[in-house]
Amino acid sequence: MKSGGRNVVVFYGSQTGTAEEFAARLAKEATRYGMKAMVADPEECDMEELSKLTEIENSIAVFAVATYGEGDPTDNAQEFYEWLQNGGADLTGLRFAVFALGNKTYEHYNKMGKYLDVRLEELGATRVYELGLGDDDANIEEDFITWKEKFWSSVCEQFDLQTGEEVSSRQYELISYDDDNTISDDKVFHGEVARLNSYANQKAPFDTKNPYLSPVLVNRNLYNSERNCLHIELGLTGSKLRYEAGDHVAVYPKNDTNLVERIGQLLEMDLNKVFALKNLDEDSSKKHPFPCPTSYKTALTFYTDITSTPRTHVLKEISEYATNEEDKAFLKKISSPTDEGKQLYAEWVIKNCRSIVHILEDLPSVKPPLDHLLELLPRLQPRYYSISSSPKLHPDSVHVTAVVVEYETGTNRVNKGVATNWLKAKLPGSDNGHKVLVPIFIRRSQFRLPAKPQTPVIMIGPGTGLAPFRGFIQERWHMRQSDKPVGDTILYFGCRKKSEDYLYEEELTKWVADGTLTKLYAAFSRDQNHKIYVTHLLKNNMKEIWNIIGDKEGHIYVCGYVDMDVVH
Numbered sequence: 001m002k003s004g005g006r007n008v009v010v011f012y013g014s015q016t017g018t019a020e021e022f023a024a025r026l027a028k029e030a031t032r033y034g035m036k037a038m039v040a041d042p043e044e045c046d047m048e049e050l051s052k053l054t055e056i057e058n059s060i061a062v063f064a065v066a067t068y069g070e071g072d073p074t075d076n077a078q079e080f081y082e083w084l085q086n087g088g089a090d091l092t093g094l095r096f097a098v099f100a101l102g103n104k105t106y107e108h109y110n111k112m113g114k115y116l117d118v119r120l121e122e123l124g125a126t127r128v129y130e131l132g133l134g135d136d137d138a139n140i141e142e143d144f145i146t147w148k149e150k151f152w153s154s155v156c157e158q159f160d161l162q163t164g165e166e167v168s169s170r171q172y173e174l175i176s177y178d179d180d181n182t183i184s185d186d187k188v189f190h191g192e193v194a195r196l197n198s199y200a201n202q203k204a205p206f207d208t209k210n211p212y213l214s215p216v217l218v219n220r221n222l223y224n225s226e227r228n229c230l231h232i233e234l235g236l237t238g239s240k241l242r243y244e245a246g247d248h249v250a251v252y253p254k255n256d257t258n259l260v261e262r263i264g265q266l267l268e269m270d271l272n273k274v275f276a277l278k279n280l281d282e283d284s285s286k287k288h289p290f291p292c293p294t295s296y297k298t299a300l301t302f303y304t305d306i307t308s309t310p311r312t313h314v315l316k317e318i319s320e321y322a323t324n325e326e327d328k329a330f331l332k333k334i335s336s337p338t339d340e341g342k343q344l345y346a347e348w349v350i351k352n353c354r355s356i357v358h359i360l361e362d363l364p365s366v367k368p369p370l371d372h373l374l375e376l377l378p379r380l381q382p383r384y385y386s387i388s389s390s391p392k393l394h395p396d397s398v399h400v401t402a403v404v405v406e407y408e409t410g411t412n413r414v415n416k417g418v419a420t421n422w423l424k425a426k427l428p429g430s431d432n433g434h435k436v437l438v439p440i441f442i443r444r445s446q447f448r449l450p451a452k453p454q455t456p457v458i459m460i461g462p463g464t465g466l467a468p469f470r471g472f473i474q475e476r477w478h479m480r481q482s483d484k485p486v487g488d489t490i491l492y493f494g495c496r497k498k499s500e501d502y503l504y505e506e507e508l509t510k511w512v513a514d515g516t517l518t519k520l521y522a523a524f525s526r527d528q529n530h531k532i533y534v535t536h537l538l539k540n541n542m543k544e545i546w547n548i549i550g551d552k553e554g555h556i557y558v559c560g561y562v563d564m565d566v567v568h
């Protein structure tokens with residue numbers, strides 16, 4: 001850092017990219033205040049060196065950290081977290097600030113950020129600005145821009161810095177391949193997550209950076225209605241992938257071809273062109289925003305998120321390309337951290353679920369170069385699904401139970417969920433005799449049945465919240481087949497109508513009949529005049545619930561959306 005003349009380092013703890021993106025934005029903005037920053041992944045740094053930052057004049061360590069699971073750190077912050085817990089180091093003189101990313105609906109709201117903020121101070125570091133709390137259940141973008149404006153003001157005041165002009169600078173350099181600068185196709189990425197040709201040459205072990213191309217064995221609709229809930233079975237034979245009931249399977253989806261082509265049309269761009277984006281900061285560990293070289297079509301299809309609502313910095317940067325002054329002024333206003341700007345952003349972008357495609361359609365004079373847009377858009381993330389099978393019954397496949405996302409927006413457009421709509425079309429046998437493949441990896445979870453089979457369990461799983469419990473019930477069915485004593489197994493399920501969206505009705509009925517399920521309580525919210533939800537059934541069964549979890553020391557599990565306020 002010292003040699004590069006930098007005095008700000010922004011660390012991120014990120015699983016799905018938001019904290020990493022916020023870190024990059026903070027680092028980029030530092031130049032505006034005459035500072036020079038770098039972004040750092042704690043997993044790739046020797047955090048023992050943190051104290052050395054004090055040797056650099058006017059230096060600050062900023063942390064953007066998300067919380068996961070039971071208030072746990074992200075994978076890339078795990079080691080750093082353990083280091084802090086095991087004593088850390090004397091950080092006297094280190095100046096720091098923390099922005100926490102979380103979601104208020106979780107019990108351990110922003111636990112990691114809160115812990116880090118307190119722990120750094122305990123180790124002697126000095127807080128330059130108060131902890132920021134971002135709530136992903138509301139408007140985390142607004143939380144972040146509000147916090148960072150105040151953070152920078154405070155830094156300017158403490159370090160006696162002047163606010164400079166806002167400059168829009170590119171982070172990556174464009175390299176175009178054409179007749180003058182050719183590249184052979186075997187050096188071009190075609191959608192692989194990290195390793196070139198990893199899909200053509202599949203090699204175990206398979207994980208997040210090296211997904212397994214799993215064949216779709218079964219794909220059917222579980223609903224008897226217009227809506228879709230997919231039951232998909234993904235093959236594992238030969239992959240060496242193992243799982244436990246309660247684990248998650250992650251799927252790398254593809255964006256809808258129509259949307260990809262629409263962007264090409266709107267920006268008048270030949271999407272077959274091959275290009276690379278190379279980081280202008282040679283010291284950065286992140287050389288490219290996504291695997292490069294690749295074609296624009298592949299970048300839009302596999303690597304960038306083109307369907308969620310873009311963040312304000314994207315709008316600010318593309319405003320520069322508006323040829324219509326009104327469009328330019330509008331984008332500048334909507335991306336500004338003023339009250340008016342925030343309100344407009346919340347209304348025009350968030351409430352109306354406007355994606356980048358919609359924005360380019362609605363503001364046709366805005367035509368950013370596609371490579372700049374690709375630099376700004378977040379990376380397309382894998383989608384996680386609770387595995388709805390048990391390896392005891394299905395060692396060679398994982399089952400997924402997924403509701404297909406489709407909804408109408410405030411601008412009368414129909415938005416379709418990326419992964420679920422892509423999966424919906426993945427029917428076995430639909431690819432001219434070729435196997436229909438889906439890139440996946442397995443993620444371990446802590447969601448487990450009790451170690452002792454005799455321990456009774458209550459499972460509350462409305463809608464697709466049933467998914468992991470189907471795996472649990474299969475597991476308990478298997479134990480009973482081996483004559484193991486198994487405790488009470490009670491399930492609460494809820495959906496709209498018995499005739500339409502009662503998931504796995506046949507299986508559940510069979511498990512009640514053969515005694516695997518001791519009790520099955522099902523709430524059909526729309527089958528009578530008044531609404532009945534699982535929470536109403538829970539309220540009616542307080543005595544039995546207490547008997548299981550209190551007297552018999554059973555376990556209670558909840559998966560999916562359950563408004564527990566109704567129970568209190």
Ligand SMILES: Cc1cc2nc3c(=O)[nH]c(=O)nc-3n(C[C@H](O)[C@H](O)[C@H](O)COP(=O)(O)OP(=O)(O)OC[C@H]3O[C@@H](n4cnc5c(N)ncnc54)[C@H](O)[C@@H]3O)c2cc1C
Nearest residue numbers: 383384385386401402403405407417418419420421464467
């Ligand atoms: C650990 C874990 C386990 C999961 N398990 C399951 C599971 O078993 N089954 C399952 O179906 N899902 C599960 N999910 C959710 C799943 O990962 C995906 O988020 C979901 O399938 C949608 O993905 P998509 O790509 O189709 O939709 P996306 O393209 O990601 O679109 C979804 C987004 O659209 C927006 N949206 C959706 N509906 C509306 C609406 N009516 N109005 C406005 N905006 C809306 C929301 O912002 C939502 O986040 C799980 C998630 C996690 C983190």
Ligand SMILES: Cc1cc2nc3c(=O)[nH]c(=O)nc-3n(C[C@H](O)[C@H](O)[C@H](O)COP(=O)(O)O)c2cc1C
Nearest residue numbers: 014015016017018019066068069102103106109110
């Ligand atoms: C499976 C899962 C578990 C989560 N657990 C928590 C939690 O315990 N506490 C919390 O405040 N937020 C929790 N969150 C919310 C994330 O921290 C939040 O969405 C954050 O913005 C993600 O940042 P990232 O994209 O950088 O990973 C959870 C999110 C998911 C998907």
